[in-house]
Amino acid sequence: MTSLPLHTRYVTGLQAVTPGASAYLQPDGHYGLNNAGVFWTPQGAVLVDTAFDVPRARHIAQAVLHSGRDHSQIAALILTHDHGDHSFGACAIPTPRVIMSSTAATALREAAAGTRVRYGSLHGAGREMMETLLADKFDFTEVKYRAPTETFQGEARFGFGATTLRVIEFQNLHTASDSIVVDEEQHVAVMGDLMFADSHIPMFMPRSRHWSAAMDQVLAMDLEHFIPGHGRLCSRDDVRAHRDYLLWIYDEAERRFRRGMPVSAAADDLVMHLGPYAHYQRADVLINSLDTLYREISPDHPRSSFNEHLAQRWHFRMRWRGKLPGLTDPLPLNTRLGGFRTLSEMNMLGAGTE
Numbered sequence: 001m002t003s004l005p006l007h008t009r010y011v012t013g014l015q016a017v018t019p020g021a022s023a024y025l026q027p028d029g030h031y032g033l034n035n036a037g038v039f040w041t042p043q044g045a046v047l048v049d050t051a052f053d054v055p056r057a058r059h060i061a062q063a064v065l066h067s068g069r070d071h072s073q074i075a076a077l078i079l080t081h082d083h084g085d086h087s088f089g090a091c092a093i094p095t096p097r098v099i100m101s102s103t104a105a106t107a108l109r110e111a112a113a114g115t116r117v118r119y120g121s122l123h124g125a126g127r128e129m130m131e132t133l134l135a136d137k138f139d140f141t142e143v144k145y146r147a148p149t150e151t152f153q154g155e156a157r158f159g160f161g162a163t164t165l166r167v168i169e170f171q172n173l174h175t176a177s178d179s180i181v182v183d184e185e186q187h188v189a190v191m192g193d194l195m196f197a198d199s200h201i202p203m204f205m206p207r208s209r210h211w212s213a214a215m216d217q218v219l220a221m222d223l224e225h226f227i228p229g230h231g232r233l234c235s236r237d238d239v240r241a242h243r244d245y246l247l248w249i250y251d252e253a254e255r256r257f258r259r260g261m262p263v264s265a266a267a268d269d270l271v272m273h274l275g276p277y278a279h280y281q282r283a284d285v286l287i288n289s290l291d292t293l294y295r296e297i298s299p300d301h302p303r304s305s306f307n308e309h310l311a312q313r314w315h316f317r318m319r320w321r322g323k324l325p326g327l328t329d330p331l332p333l334n335t336r337l338g339g340f341r342t343l344s345e346m347n348m349l350g351a352g353t354e
């Protein structure tokens with residue numbers, strides 16, 4: 001069993017994982033800075049996921065097209081889920097085929113129609129948080145909705161000459177539908193947002209038990225290299241650590257729920273008892289995960305809205321900024337309005353479909 005190739009470093013751009021697979025990494029992996037995967041097949045490159053905006057998606061496409069490999073045209077794009085950082089750039093990828101689960105495709109179409117309403121209605125601390133997350137890192141002006149050309153349900157295999165890619169869908173873990181893309185011969189899996197590296201992972205579906213079981217299912221496969229949705233490249237040990245994290249955080253949430261601690265007090269208490277996870281980035285998403293886990297433990301626990309989840313994170317950040325990894329002071333207002341403005345004005349269906 002080999003570990004990660006020694007030459008892989010966590011820097012922006014295309015990096016070989018195995019002879020037949022690469023990753024396009026976007027450090028530091030925080031909000032909107034996701035990874036993509038590439039499988040080099042006899043029929044061309046198969047790209048898994050794109051980027052949040054068109055300039056970043058073009059960088060990915062150019063890196064693939066100018067990789068110097070034979071068959072470097074892009075034969076197909078597979079999208080792991082509907083979240084914008086993975087899917088919005090699809091309109092800028094020169095490929096005739098876009099593949100997605102039918103559930104994720106429905107979610108993407110609804111997101112495309114509703115982005116303006118969803119972001120434009122953010123207010124108060126929720127809006128402050130989204131402006132800070134987007135800062136001026138992204139330019140959404142050219143994003144257009146692109147419908148998938150092929151959909152599947154559950155599991156599917158796609159042949160590209162001698163290469164077969166296995167796509168496996170998991171429902172209601174990170175989103176309504178998240179797929180992983182596996183090349184069994186290369187022992188590589190692109191995990192989408194079912195896995196982050198060195199980071200707390202936000203949980204919005206009260207199904208952590210199913211999520212850890214899904215990671216056991218992944219570990220049962222003969223795989224060695226894992227491209228997470230955000231963060232550095234991962235090994236089997238990292239998948240195990242992620243499975244254990246999901247079990248750990250449920251137990252931590254349950255203990256605090258039974259003691260009657262409100263979510264915000266539970267989050268403040270938990271960050272002082274992170275143990276092996278003290279170095280993890282994005283500690284502010286813990287408060288969202290605890291809120292969701294309370295609902296998993298007790299279905300009577302109220303469901304928070306998108307704005308409420310963002311506001312929870314904002315207030316948590318204000319309490320803990322400078323004291324936890326990655327939680328810096330909020331950016332000045334003039335450096336964090338551009339991305340929010342274009343995102344809250346965007347209506348991808350209105351901008352044109354193809």
Ligand SMILES: [Zn+2]
Nearest residue numbers: 081083174193
């Ligand atoms: Zn996501």
